[in-house]
Amino acid sequence: MASNSNSSAAAPPAPETPEDQYFNTNPPPKDLDRHVALARDFINFHAAAGRPLVLVTSGGTTVPLEKQTVRFIDNFSAGTRGATSAEYFLEAGYAVLFLHRQFSLLPFSRHYSHATDCFLDFLREGPDGSVVARDEDAGKMLHVLRQYRDARDRNLLLVLPFVSISDYLHELRSVTRLLRPLGPQALLYLAAAVSDFFVPPERMSEHKIQSTNAVDSVQKGNKTAPTTTDEEIFDNFDSSPAVPRSKRLVVDLDPVPKFLKNLVEGWSPQGMIVSFKLETDPTILVHKARYSLERYQHHLVIGNLLSTRKWEVVFVAPGLPDRWIRIPIHKQQHKSIADGGSAAATPAEELEPEAAAVEKDEP
Numbered sequence: 580m581a582s583n584s585n586s587s588a589a590a591p592p593a594p595e596t597p598e599d600q601y602f603n604t605n606p607p608p609k610d611l612d613r614h615v616a617l618a619r620d621f622i623n624f625h626a627a628a629g630r631p632l633v634l635v636t637s638g639g640t641t642v643p644l645e646k647q648t649v650r651f652i653d654n655f656s657a658g659t660r661g662a663t664s665a666e667y668f669l670e671a672g673y674a675v676l677f678l679h680r681q682f683s684l685l686p687f688s689r690h691y692s693h694a695t696d697c698f699l700d701f702l703r704e705g706p707d708g709s710v711v712a713r714d715e716d717a718g719k720m721l722h723v724l725r726q727y728r729d730a731r732d733r734n735l736l737l738v739l740p741f742v743s744i745s746d747y748l749h750e751l752r753s754v755t756r757l758l759r760p761l762g763p764q765a766l767l768y769l770a771a772a773v774s775d776f777f778v779p780p781e782r783m784s785e786h787k788i789q790s791t792n793a794v795d796s797v798q799k800g801n802k803t804a805p806t807t808t809d810e811e812i813f814d815n816f817d818s819s820p821a822v823p824r825s826k827r828l829v830v831d832l833d834p835v836p837k838f839l840k841n842l843v844e845g846w847s848p849q850g851m852i853v854s855f856k857l858e859t860d861p862t863i864l865v866h867k868a869r870y871s872l873e874r875y876q877h878h879l880v881i882g883n884l885l886s887t888r889k890w891e892v893v894f895v896a897p898g899l900p901d902r903w904i905r906i907p908i909h910k911q912q913h914k915s916i917a918d919g920g921s922a923a924a925t926p927a928e929e930l931e932p933e934a935a936a937v938e939k940d941e942p
C-alpha cells in the first residue's frame with residue numbers, strides 16, 4: 580500500500596514574519612498578562628450588555644536607550660487629546676479602554692492635574708476644619724466629580740498604562756485582538772504619539788551608558804587604575820569632531836515597523852479604526868494623512884499640526900473631501916497648555932463638540 584509521505588511528514592515551521600520577529604525580540608511589559616485579563620473581563624462585561632466599546636490610546640511612547648533604563652527619548656504629548664476624547668466617548672454611551680502613557684493626563688482628573696495651578700488651589704478650608712472646593716470652582720468640580728463617579732461605579736472606564744514604544748505595541752496588539760470578535764462594534768481611536776524610531780534590543784546597552792572611561796578597566800577585569808587620558812579618536816564618521824568620539828554618545832535608531840497595517844489586516848480587521856497624523860509642516864499634513872489612509876485602508880485619519888492641534892484638525896476619510904474643524908478665534912479664550920495657559924478645560928481644548936467648531940469642507 581502506498582503511503583502518503585506528505586500527510587505524515589511534519590510541516591516545516593512557518594518562516595518568522597517581521598511581526599513575530601519584532602514581538603519575539605522586544606520583551607513584553609511585565610504587566611501584560613494582568614492587563615489582558617482585565618481587558619478581557621471588561622470587554623466581555625460590556626459586550627454582553629450590548630454596549631459599544633472604544634479603545635483610546637493616549638500620550639507619548641518612550642524610546643529607552645538602556646535595558647535597565649536610566650535615559651530615554653520621549654515626545655511632547657501630554658495626553659490631552661486622548662483624555663478629553665475619552666470623556667466624550669463616555670458621554671456618548673461607550674465603554675472606554677484607555678491605553679495611556681503612565682502619568683499622562685487621565686479622563687476627569689485631567690481638569691485638575693498637570694495644571695499651572697496646583698489642584699490645592701481649587702480647594703479651601705471649610706468652617707469646621709473640613710476641606711471644600713472654592714465657591715468659584717465648586718460648580719464645575721461637582722459636574723466632573725459626578726461624571727467620574729458614574730463612569731467608575733458603572734465600570735465604564737478601564738485604565739491601562741504603558742511606558743515604552745514596545746510596551747505600547749505589545750498592549751495594543753493584545754487588546755485589539757480581544758476586540759476582534761466585536762467586529763465594527765469596536766472603535767479604535769489611536770491618539771497616542773507613537774515613536775517612529777527605536778533602539779533594537781541587540782544594540783541596546785544593558786546598563787547605564789557611561790560618560791567616562793573610569794570603569795573600563797573594571798569591566799575588562801583589569802585592576803590597574805583607569806587611564807586619565809582618553810583615546811582621542813577623530814575620524815570621518817561625522818562632520819564635527821570637536822569632541823573625541825570616546826566622549827560622545829552616538830544614538831543609532833532603527834525605524835519602528837508600521838504596525839497599523841497589521842492591526843487593520845490581522846489584529847482587528849473589522850473594527851472601526853481612527854488614527855491620528857501629526858506633522859509640523861502644514862504643506863504636507865493632508866498629503867501624509869491621505870497617504871496613511873490609502874496605505875493602511877482604515878476608516879478615518881485625523882490630521883493635526885503640533886502648533887495648532889488644540890484649535891483645528893482635518894478629517895480625511897475614504898471617498899470624501901477633506902473636512903476641517905476649527906475652533907473660532909473668539910472661543911480660544913485661553914492660551915493653550917503648551918503656551919503656559921490654564922490647563923483647566925477651555926472650549927479650545929475641547930475640540931470635539933461640533934457645536935463649538937466651525938466646519939469647512941475643502942476639495
Ligand code: 9Z3
Pocket residue numbers: 638655656657658659660661769770771772773774839854855856857883888
Ligand atoms: C496625535 O496626532 C494627537 O492628536 C496628539 C495629541 C499627540 C498631537 P496631546 O496628547 O497631543 O493632546 O498633547 N497623535 C499622533 C498619532 C501618531 O503618532 N500616529 C502615528 C503616525 O502618524 C501612527 S497611528 O504615524
